Amino acid sequence: MKRSDRLYALMRRLKDGHLHTAEAMAQDLGVSIRTIYRDMDTLATSGVPVEGARGSGYTARAMITLPPLNLTHKELEALHIGLAAVGEADTDDLAQAARALADKIDAVLPEDAGAPSARFGFATYPFAEAAQGFRHMPAFRKAIRARQKLRLQLEDETTMHTVRPLHLDYWGRIWTCVVWDETDEAFATFRMDRVADLTPLPGLFVDEAGKTLRDFHALQS
Template sequence: MNRKDRLYALTQRLRDGRLHTAEAMAQDLDVSVRTIYRDMEVLAASGVPVEGTRGYGYTVQAAITLPPLNLTEAELEALHLALAALGASGMEEHAAAARALAAKIDAILPEDSSQPSAPFGFATDAFAEAARGFTHMPAIRAAIRARQKLRVTLAGTTHDLRPLHIDYFGRVWTCIGWSETTSDFLGFRIDRIEDLRPLPSLFVNEPGRTLADWRARST
């Protein structure tokens, strides 16, 4: 059983209102007691109202509990954008709720172990930075579909880029492309873009410069 399924099974079990020991849950799910302790911490961090302590037992008295959701990249992008907008709205009650929701989502999102961890929304307390990154998403997506070159400035360096793919992993949105400036693939966080301008020229797939080539190199 993978972690997501195990967390769901634990939540459903705890919602019966009875006290469940970590030892019993570990035995039923064929995992260690230490794993159950960690799972309880994850559930609590994600907003599930877990009550109890190690060595005693756990229960859940939930007013609202959502089942596991499978989100598309577009749906996740919409959720990011909504939280960013609320966080920068100036309405403190909604901004606080946006921060709390971001923290709950952050607790259960997958991480890329090869990259430094970053909170959901690029930075939980920096919604303005996240919103700035999202302003570039439509232009990048349109350029990928049209195979249109972009001029992108990152950390003071400008690249003429063939955008190939937008990805979400390691808790940040990234873009993969072929930089004609460095004659190599370039991956970067979208919220780090300082300037982005569409160029009039288009591009076609060429051997060694495609998304498939990048994926082959990355494996």
């Protein structure tokens, strides 16, 4: 398993809000406890809201507070995606303004003792490639609203998947999509930055038992 994939797997586990020990995560992923400690440090440096310490376990926060505002998770998503997108723009003055705004937000973000600081809105290694997923998000969001099937291909794969897009999710600067994969006849969760090609198809879809977002959530509970 590549390190970036392992870090993503750890992020998904921490997202449930429960406390997870390094020993249990190391055993499940087949790595050493020391590796998990290093991974937790990397996630924190990359801006993932990790809480915990060696010997006690780890979890992740669901909200970040900016005095005097309380930001919901969706509001934080909007800030991040906007700053990250504009920060990569070809227009120098807008890119500079986005980075200046990120610095101002950094200045008022709460700091946890001992936690390395991370620039808000601009992912650091190993998630710098996450911005690549932005290029497909408008088409994916439109397909969710229209209930339109998509054909997509992931990086490092030759298989083309015909999918029913169900949901976009965001966690720790990584965007993921939940789909019903008609090719594999199963639910799947893809990282948006791993989508190499995405094409809307003329066919629409309707809810079918066992293939809805509610069914997906039921399987996760």
